[in-house]
Amino acid sequence: MSEIRENEESRALIEINDMCKIYNPGENEVRALDHVNVSIKEKEFVAIIGHSGSGKSTLMNMLGCLDVPTSGSYYLHGKDVSVLSDDELSDIRNIEIGFIFQGFNLIQNLTAYENVELPLIYRGISKKERQELSVDALEKVGLGERMTHKPSEMSGGQQQRVAIARAIAQAPPVILADEPTGNLDSNSTREIMGILKELHEEGRTIILITHDDDIAKQAKRVIKIKDGQIEDDFYQELQEGIA
Secondary structure, eight states, X not given: OHHHHHHHHHSEEEEEEEEEEEESOSTTOEEEEEEEEEEEETTOEEEEEOOTTSSHHHHHHHHTTSSOOSEEEEEETTEEGGGOOHHHHHHHXXXXXXXXXXXXXXXXXXXXXXXXXXXXXXXXXXXXXXXXXXXHHHHHTTOTTOTTOOGGGSOHHHHHHHHXXXXXXXXXXXXXXXXXXXXXXXXXXXXXXXXXXXXXHTTOEEEEEESOHHHHTTSSEEEEEETTEEEEEEEOOOXXXXX
């Protein structure tokens, strides 16, 4: 029995096998991903780092079920999502993955509370449960007093915290953060990274896409991508913060 439990705990949450993504197939083709193999276990804190054009954004789109590979496979919780339909991929995104983007992607004429609640409405969650989840998520990121404020009434750091609250409201097992501090000052960057670390400590799997070495140092594991291939993959001591 203990052997079964051990096998379950060591099973990969994400398994990418021999993945390629090719644009303009033929003579002028671009291999955005070139035979990539990546395995990520549950509760890991991983930074995927690379310069512009390295393939990290394409890899993020694959991990987030926003695109499908040209060849190869992607298993999430043991399911091959690379062969699913658009509707099935949408369901995976809604249930399994919380997205945090560099541009916040908030709706400007909605309050912080309404921005967090909106995806829950799309998921068919009851009004009472939506209210509890939205309030809890905003309080978790320190915005309990700002729920009725609109994005234009908040700083960049506060807007990103709203975006994080929206991503975690329904407790998805995977948080996929694409350059989450790219538009923020150093103080807000520290706040956002602190929140991501707390989420990791609570048991979430955090995948952080970045071009910034200092941000990558905040993760336990770093995967470096270059020219569509994995250049390096290593573990490091988790850093306390950003100077």
